[in-house]
Amino acid sequence: MDGGVIMTTESRVPSRSTPPSGPTASGRRPSQERAQATRAAVLLAAASVFAERGYARTTLDVVALEAGVTKGALYFHFASKHDLANAVIAEQTRVMREGADEILAGDASAIETLILLVAAYTERMVREVVVAAGVKLITEEIVAALDIVEPYEEWDSIYTGLLERAIVEGDLRPDIDCAALSHYIIGAYTGVQQVSNSLTQRADLPQRVAEMWRFLLPGVVPTERLEAVLALPALAR
């Protein structure tokens, strides 16, 4: 679905042939490792500035300053703020998918897999600035202007599939509308992390997510399975 985002940004670097200016303008081409390190530093700095200021108030000058590179070095990798925002979102997508793939390949029950996915998302959102930046860019509703086809669609489809499996496994009441519940979990989680961010810069997010499950699960898990589900190690993390 948004593989296009990754291709767009990653295919951009090799297509540039103009030499960089600034500290690398001495005539010598930077080694590939050095170029990659610079690109990574710029991306990290951009994530940090986007996460703090949002899209509109971010300038390439501030990003270059934060990254400790010249604007010429920045322009070698990213043509514009728009480019940089897309690269941040591509990197967020990559980081999140990497964590998710590992969990989805495991042999946990569907309901535990769902809880582990949300826990992994939470952990990365607290720890990795690129994830916090991606979330900030997406919630700023500038989605249409960036290369994001549909920010929630992929998760919605993964969650719906897990919930359908959870019914088969007996961990979810069979009358539950899985698409509606998936949509609700995404909405509820989005808000829980946002309020946590506004009030505590996400310091209380793990606790708030635990509370979310504590209030949500008793309404959708069959009574006879509730105790076992609430005792899942994934909820104790």
Add this chain to the structure above:
Amino acid sequence: MDGGVIMTTESRVPSRSTPPSGPTASGRRPSQERAQATRAAVLLAAASVFAERGYARTTLDVVALEAGVTKGALYFHFASKHDLANAVIAEQTRVMREGADEILAGDASAIETLILLVAAYTERMVREVVVAAGVKLITEEIVAALDIVEPYEEWDSIYTGLLERAIVEGDLRPDIDCAALSHYIIGAYTGVQQVSNSLTQRADLPQRVAEMWRFLLPGVVPTERLEAVLALPALAR
């Protein structure tokens, strides 16, 4: 708590004594009614522009254009974008509180009152651009820069009180942590409306809120009361 917001913005108008420029600079002071109509038009235009563009990308030129007034007329009422944003938030607070006071003065059970409050909030968010604008400004995390002490605190305290009363009335399980549930409802609702806004410009919000209650209530309402609570007219709106 945020009565200060209202006082700040409302006390600013009479303190100005410089005559307006632009169409009212003909030497004649505009009548008070006319001044109020201009202020209301500017506020509505500002709400519309803030809701669409957010704080950073809003300019006073665009607001004046949208309101059909000169910048001089705008400056007669609002000294800066910061002032205008605070006035929009004060107006949102007023609109929301007006609706809430009426519901809180009614004689519905606590759980029904809570559901009615959320329904009224939803209705106003869909219908009144000043509410949508206030929500947008608050979720942009520029809270600290504006005169908002604590965007969720007042609702959190009202909701917690209602939930405590709902336990006494038998509509909520006595083991529920009311402060945690209130916090969760605010977070879940914040996200549900935000995802609805991103995906459908809030067209599906009433349906999503109905789903939120349908998933949330069975987890917190005692089994023997669940059918009656889910049948509340407030949920059928």
